[in-house]
Amino acid sequence: MFISKLKQVLICLKAGRVTLPYPYEPSPPPEGFRGKLKVDIDRCTGCAGCANVCPPGAIEVTDIGKDWRRIQFNLTNCISCGRCEEVCPEKAVKLTDKFELSTNTKEDLTVTIEIYMDTCQRCARCFKPEHPLDKMMVTGFRQ
Amino acid sequence: MLTAREITETLKTKFDKQIIKAEEKVSNQLFVRVAPDALIPVICFLNKTFSPRFLVNAATDVVQQSGKYVVSYMFSFDREKIFLCIQVAIDAAKPDIDSITPIIAGANWSERETRDLVGINPRNHPDPRRLVLADDWPEGVYPLRKDFPYNYKPPSEPQNKVPLKKPPEGTRVIPIGPFYPVLEEPAYFKLFVDGETIVDCDYRGFYSHRGIEKIGDSKLTYNQICFMAERICGICGFIHSTCYCEAVERAAGIEVPLRAHYIRTIMLELERIHSHLLWLGIAVHIIGFDTLLMQSWRIREPVMWLCEKISGNRKTYGMNLIGGVRRDIPSGIYDEIIRVIEKIERETTEVIDAVMGDTSLHVRLKNVGILTEEVARDICTVGPTARGSNIHIDSRVDHPYAAYDLVDFEVAVETGCDIWARTLVRLRETIEAIKIIKQCLLEMPDGPIMGEVMEEIPSGREAICCVEAPRGEAIHYVQTGEDNRPYRWKVRAPTYANLQCAPYIIKGGQIADVPIIIGSLDPCYSCTERMAVVDVRTGVEKIYTKEEIIKR
Numbered sequence: 001m002f003i004s005k006l007k008q009v010l011i012c013l014k015a016g017r018v019t020l021p022y023p024y025e026p027s028p029p030p031e032g033f034r035g036k037l038k039v040d041i042d043r044c045t046g047c048a049g050c051a052n053v054c055p056p057g058a059i060e061v062t063d064i065g066k067d068w069r070r071i072q073f074n075l076t077n078c079i080s081c082g083r084c085e086e087v088c089p090e091k092a093v094k095l096t097d098k099f100e101l102s103t104n105t106k107e108d109l110t111v112t113i114e115i116y117m118d119t120c121q122r123c124a125r126c127f128k129p130e131h132p133l134d135k136m137m138v139t140g141f142r143q
Numbered sequence: 144m145l146t147a148r149e150i151t152e153t154l155k156t157k158f159d160k161q162i163i164k165a166e167e168k169v170s171n172q173l174f175v176r177v178a179p180d181a182l183i184p185v186i187c188f189l190n191k192t193f194s195p196r197f198l199v200n201a202a203t204d205v206v207q208q209s210g211k212y213v214v215s216y217m218f219s220f221d222r223e224k225i226f227l228c229i230q231v232a233i234d235a236a237k238p239d240i241d242s243i244t245p246i247i248a249g250a251n252w253s254e255r256e257t258r259d260l261v262g263i264n265p266r267n268h269p270d271p272r273r274l275v276l277a278d279d280w281p282e283g284v285y286p287l288r289k290d291f292p293y294n295y296k297p298p299s300e301p302q303n304k305v306p307l308k309k310p311p312e313g314t315r316v317i318p319i320g321p322f323y324p325v326l327e328e329p330a331y332f333k334l335f336v337d338g339e340t341i342v343d344c345d346y347r348g349f350y351s352h353r354g355i356e357k358i359g360d361s362k363l364t365y366n367q368i369c370f371m372a373e374r375i376c377g378i379c380g381f382i383h384s385t386c387y388c389e390a391v392e393r394a395a396g397i398e399v400p401l402r403a404h405y406i407r408t409i410m411l412e413l414e415r416i417h418s419h420l421l422w423l424g425i426a427v428h429i430i431g432f433d434t435l436l437m438q439s440w441r442i443r444e445p446v447m448w449l450c451e452k453i454s455g456n457r458k459t460y461g462m463n464l465i466g467g468v469r470r471d472i473p474s475g476i477y478d479e480i481i482r483v484i485e486k487i488e489r490e491t492t493e494v495i496d497a498v499m500g501d502t503s504l505h506v507r508l509k510n511v512g513i514l515t516e517e518v519a520r521d522i523c524t525v526g527p528t529a530r531g532s533n534i535h536i537d538s539r540v541d542h543p544y545a546a547y548d549l550v551d552f553e554v555a556v557e558t559g560c561d562i563w564a565r566t567l568v569r570l571r572e573t574i575e576a577i578k579i580i581k582q583c584l585l586e587m588p589d590g591p592i593m594g595e596v597m598e599e600i601p602s603g604r605e606a607i608c609c610v611e612a613p614r615g616e617a618i619h620y621v622q623t624g625e626d627n628r629p630y631r632w633k634v635r636a637p638t639y640a641n642l643q644c645a646p647y648i649i650k651g652g653q654i655a656d657v658p659i660i661i662g663s664l665d666p667c668y669s670c671t672e673r674m675a676v677v678d679v680r681t682g683v684e685k686i687y688t689k690e691e692i693i694k695r
Binding site for chain 1: 371434438441444448493496497498501502
């Protein structure tokens with residue numbers, strides 16, 4: 001019993017202090033960390049592939065009018081799995097290494113983008129043009 | 144050795160026409176369709192001749208297709224590496240079936256669950272109380288039926304109360320819960336005590352249902368469920384996503400590249416190391432030995448950092464998809480993995496060496512919470528709980544998945560039957576896990592990490608998969624369906640099997656020992672309680688507070 005306790009004391013003393021000084025000092029996560037996502041609006045074509053694969057359904061797609069599509073990323077629901085990053089054909093979604101997400105306002109965790117799309121001549125809903133250049137040919141694009 | 148064909152032959156010669164169909168749908172997985180009135184004779188016969196281990200039962204609603212409910216009773220032939228699934232189709236108009244609990248005690252909860260969720264009434268069940276659904280859930284509303292929308296909220300019926308057992312004469316009642324004080328999780332134990340000795344107990348749990356199975360059946364697609372499955376448990380999530388993926392891959396016949404199998408094995412074993420060290424910390428914390436809690440969690444932390452480096456997150460790795468894994472383990476990190484796990488091995492051995500001679504530990508853990516081999520078999524316990532009672536089962540060996548058939552390791556089995564034995568099993572497993580990871584890193588071949596997955600997984604197939612979680616064996620049963628989503632996804636977490644033996648091991652013990660006895664099962668309530676739709680949960684809690692206020 002006594003020897004056992006002595007050994008335990010030695011283990012504790014040897015370990016010393018192991019806690020990190022975070023949050024007084026920053027503690028950067030390793031490379032490849034899956035943190036808060038970032039959307040590059042210039043690259044997004046509004047294909048909504050990310051919304052289709054998102055496991056918690058944190059990405060909402062709504063067509064507002066016949067040629068504007070709104071994509072809303074609700075980061076309050078985001079589980080940082082990175083599926084959107086994986087499937088995005090334009091590499092518009094990226095996961096950053098930001099992990100300090102606590103906030104008082106919900107808007108801080110909502111990213112909304114609105115994209116000008118083509119209008120289908122038959123159903124009058126918006127859709128993704130076949131070629132990125134086609135988009136520029138449509139009247140109203142530079143509105 | 145017994146093969147699936149021989150089992151079919153034996154059953155067919157004995158029961159002739161009552162065996163409607165027998166098919167080996169996936170290699171080593173035998174699905175036998177039996178006439179409803181032959182169920183009990185078949186299970187009695189199986190029990191006598193082969194004594195397979197009961198896993199779980201699952202009911203599927205196929206009323207739209209054939210006007211019936213199909214109840215599947217899954218069994219495992221451990222040495223022969225075979226799954227046997229006895230299926231019975233019963234009429235939707237009269238969903239009654241004979242209970243098998245009088246024959247197999249371990250089927251108790253799972254039959255009650257089938258009754259609660261699908262409405263299959265087990266006749267002659269010894270304890271037919273409500274198990275899974277909330278107290279105020281209306282009678283006759285069955286959430287896992289296909290005509291029940293996943294987002295439907297039935298009206299609350301507060302007058303419904305699940306009756307708890309009456310205390311035996313001459314005893315007093317001591318309640319523990321509904322917030323289990325030591326593990327900070329919701330469970331309610333009602334102890335009947337005579338002085339300090341516990342005579343009997345009753346359990347009411349399932350306070351944290353999340354309706355995962357229902358969402359999996361009705362809303363999510365195959366690849367979305369991988370992430371959902373990972374969130375079943377907060378400690379051993381990766382086993383659930385692996386188990387689910389393997390079940391789908393087996394059902395659909397998807398080839399997974401060898402490298403992906405190895406990566407899964409490495410992640411599973413890393414998870415086992417940190418889970419066992421976590422358990423060690425909590426267990427000794429329960430008995431007031433906080434020095435060891437601090438030290439074992441200190442040793443554990445580098446594993447979490449390592450996982451963060453490999454997968455991008457400390458705990459929910461998000462690595463699994465149907466067909467393989469999403470992230471490769473770069474060869475540059477091999478050295479670091481070896482360095483970290485060798486340090487853990489060294490430090491764990493040091494700590495084990497230091498505490499083994501600690502007599503205060505012996506007093507608290509030896510000859511306490513005895514789970515005899517007989518009871519352990521009856522209740523169908525799994526994992527370290529069973530292995531501490533001299534039962535040689537380990538699904539890594541019995542039903543190999545990932546790359547476990549390619550690595551060598553020893554299954555830790557102890558004969559003590561007490562908490563000490565369960566502790567030893569877990570400590571030995573930690574050391575074995577380190578060996579497995581080292582082997583994997585040495586033998587891991589290069590190559591792709593994602594196999595070819597068909598655009599749409601064909602419907603009407605089914606498969607079972609078992610994965611050895613740190614707490615025991617997790618079982619996922621998947622039946623594929625239309626629209627690229629499963630028709631039925633059934634999960635059985637290890638604690639579901641283990642917690643059923645709690646009344647047996649508490650009985651005869653002292654009140655002071657109850658926390659550590661229950662803690663020694665390494666219970667994970669969130670795992671166990673993953674099913675049934677309980678959107679009314681907040682409502683229930685409100686009612687409780689109101690009552691409390693009135694009482695005050």
